[in-house]
Amino acid sequence: MEEISFLDLKAQYQSIKQEIDKKILEVISSQRFVLGPEVENLEKELAAYSGTEFAVGVSSGSDALIISLMAIGIGKGDAVITSPFTFFATAGAISRLGARPIFCDIDPDTYNLSPVKLAELLEKEGTEFNGQKIKAIIPVHLYGQVVDMDPINELAKNYHLCVIEDAAQAIGSEYPSKKGIKKACSIGDMGILSFFPTKNLGGFGDGGMVLTNNKELTDKLKLLRMHGSRNKYFYEILGGNFRLDAIQAAILRVKLKHLDSWQEMRRKNASSYAQLFQEAELLDDGFVILPRNVYKDKGLTNYHTYHQYVIRAKNRDNLMEFLESRKVPTAIYYPLSLHLQKCFSGLGYSEGDFPVSEKASAEVLALPVYPELPASHQEYIVASIKEFYKGKN
Numbered sequence: 001m002e003e004i005s006f007l008d009l010k011a012q013y014q015s016i017k018q019e020i021d022k023k024i025l026e027v028i029s030s031q032r033f034v035l036g037p038e039v040e041n042l043e044k045e046l047a048a049y050s051g052t053e054f055a056v057g058v059s060s061g062s063d064a065l066i067i068s069l070m071a072i073g074i075g076k077g078d079a080v081i082t083s084p085f086t087f088f089a090t091a092g093a094i095s096r097l098g099a100r101p102i103f104c105d106i107d108p109d110t111y112n113l114s115p116v117k118l119a120e121l122l123e124k125e126g127t128e129f130n131g132q133k134i135k136a137i138i139p140v141h142l143y144g145q146v147v148d149m150d151p152i153n154e155l156a157k158n159y160h161l162c163v164i165e166d167a168a169q170a171i172g173s174e175y176p177s178k179k180g181i182k183k184a185c186s187i188g189d190m191g192i193l194s195f196f197p198t199k200n201l202g203g204f205g206d207g208g209m210v211l212t213n214n215k216e217l218t219d220k221l222k223l224l225r226m227h228g229s230r231n232k233y234f235y236e237i238l239g240g241n242f243r244l245d246a247i248q249a250a251i252l253r254v255k256l257k258h259l260d261s262w263q264e265m266r267r268k269n270a271s272s273y274a275q276l277f278q279e280a281e282l283l284d285d286g287f288v289i290l291p292r293n294v295y296k297d298k299g300l301t302n303y304h305t306y307h308q309y310v311i312r313a314k315n316r317d318n319l320m321e322f323l324e325s326r327k328v329p330t331a332i333y334y335p336l337s338l339h340l341q342k343c344f345s346g347l348g349y350s351e352g353d354f355p356v357s358e359k360a361s362a363e364v365l366a367l368p369v370y371p372e373l374p375a376s377h378q379e380y381i382v383a384s385i386k387e388f389y390k391g392k393n
């Protein structure tokens with residue numbers, strides 16, 4: 001069998017090469033490389049896709065987080081609540097602005113911020129944490145499944161907090177809210193996307209977007225991404241260069257047309273895994289726990305978009321090593337909770353503070369799930385896992 005890839009971006013490129021190459025050449029001919037019509041059209045298309053009124057293209061998902069926090073004036077003396085079980089950028093953005101991240105533990109089934117824990121935290125702290133004012137929450141839709149947002153929005157309303165959805169891993173993912181089915185980025189006050197090449201909608205370099213229904217915030221975001229300048233060389237507020245390139249936008253517009261079919265292929269691969277694990281009898285003995293689809297059967301299409309297919313596995317580290325010896329690539333998202341990272345040691349957290357997150361980091365294992373993943377690879381992967389657990393109990 002040919003080599004198994006964790007993610008094969010070349011397969012996707014090959015399937016749309018002609019369209020993409022043509023668009024790139026068009027941008028080159030236009031010699032308009034920063035913002036411009038390609039970016040404006042992508043903004044319109046992604047706002048429509050996500051069900052928001054506005055969208056602002058920016059330089060990366062990390063910058064989308066920073067600029068959305070800047071837009072609501074987050075800085076020194078402020079605090080922002082988020083998950084300790086996420087990519088670094090979520091908490092990094094808060095700290096970069098001089099504010100303090102406050103971590104809140106996750107739900108063991110979804111790995112997403114727990115509304116129950118959030119309620120407890122706010123009940124205990126009110127709107128101040130060690131003298132810092134709690135101003136916002138960043139729920140992260142991890143692996144492609146939306147956070148349970150209704151109770152989070154409710155809490156945010158009661159405590160006057162702004163909600164920024166980190167949807168870097170969940171473009172297009174749906175949520176059955178009390179007000180109907182909503183897509184990631186349209187549920188809070190703002191939502192951010194990343195177009196890092198490995199994301200479900202990935203560019204040929206860095207890129208990101210902030211989406212919102214708020215006109216005022218949109219104007220502020222557009223100012224901020226241009227050094228705070230509306231008229232050239234006159235600066236109204238302190239901003240930066242957070243602009244999206246036209247080539248990226250052009251590529252993303254081609255890819256966006258295929259996104260839903262790719263999401264469907266990811267879900268199909270997830271279903272195949274579920275069936276294979278079932279047949280391999282790895283579930284009943286608790287060797288492997290599959291991802292939970294908490295919104296399935298609620299009339300949603302994108303109830304999960306499987307940016308990652310993450311299982312919990314007994315004896316995870318040894319399994320990973322064994323799979324490596326069988327040439328099965330796997331990955332751990334994430335091996336160390338953010339509250340235990342060296343760079344955040346100043347926040348005063350210690351081991352045991354967020355037990356659900358810590359347990360997850362010791363047990364989770366991501367398997368290849370990219371859209372073009374061959375069925376034969378999935379069969380080999382599950383057979384290899386079965387081999388590892390053979391005779392163990």
Ligand SMILES: *Cc1c(COP(=O)(O)O)cnc(C)c1O
Nearest residue numbers: 060061062087089168194195196
């Ligand atoms: C990828 C990612 C980001 C950052 O996006 P970049 O475009 O790589 O800067 C932020 N948050 C989460 C949860 C991510 O997965």
